[in-house]
Amino acid sequence: MERKDVTLVGKLGEYDYNRPYVCSECGGIMIFRGVGEYECEDCHYRAYDDYGKARNYIEKNPGATSGEISERTGVSQKAMRQMLRESRLEIASDSKTFMKCGICGVNIRHGTLCEKCAASYHRLAEEQERTKRMLAGYGMDIKERNEGAMRFIKPDQNK
Numbered sequence: 001m002e003r004k005d006v007t008l009v010g011k012l013g014e015y016d017y018n019r020p021y022v023c024s025e026c027g028g029i030m031i032f033r034g035v036g037e038y039e040c041e042d043c044h045y046r047a048y049d050d051y052g053k054a055r056n057y058i059e060k061n062p063g064a065t066s067g068e069i070s071e072r073t074g075v076s077q078k079a080m081r082q083m084l085r086e087s088r089l090e091i092a093s094d095s096k097t098f099m100k101c102g103i104c105g106v107n108i109r110h111g112t113l114c115e116k117c118a119a120s121y122h123r124l125a126e127e128q129e130r131t132k133r134m135l136a137g138y139g140m141d142i143k144e145r146n147e148g149a150m151r152f153i154k155p156d157q158n159k
């Protein structure tokens, strides 16, 4: 089970949504055209990855549920959830289905965190970054003072 998850997520945590690499018509190379769409460089046959399939279906069938999309397009529920987590899709505002915020558990319609938690998470990350920079700057300052400030250092020697 765990192994299968690792395979699905793939390298660098990116799930590739079953993107077509090779043309099913002529064996040519599929070129990315944007928003989940691919085109064969030889015969110009067009194909879609899971995101493109789901997106096309939603465009033609507004208000479709993820279960319906999955059933009609063959896109797995897991891929649907992944798209929601990556905010590629959003649960319609009149839907009774929700995702949960990863921190406070409140209902959300896309992504992994609610707006409040995302904002404070972002702030926390910024603060940590600032503290790190300040400490680094402070350390350098002390070092320079200890070495004495009388010497002029040419920029290219200041390494």
Ligand SMILES: [Zn+2]
Pocket: 023, 024, 025, 026, 027, 028, 040, 041, 042, 043, 044, 045
């Ligand atoms: Zn082709």
Ligand SMILES: [Zn+2]
Pocket: 101, 102, 103, 104, 105, 106, 113, 114, 115, 116, 117, 118
């Ligand atoms: Zn939250």
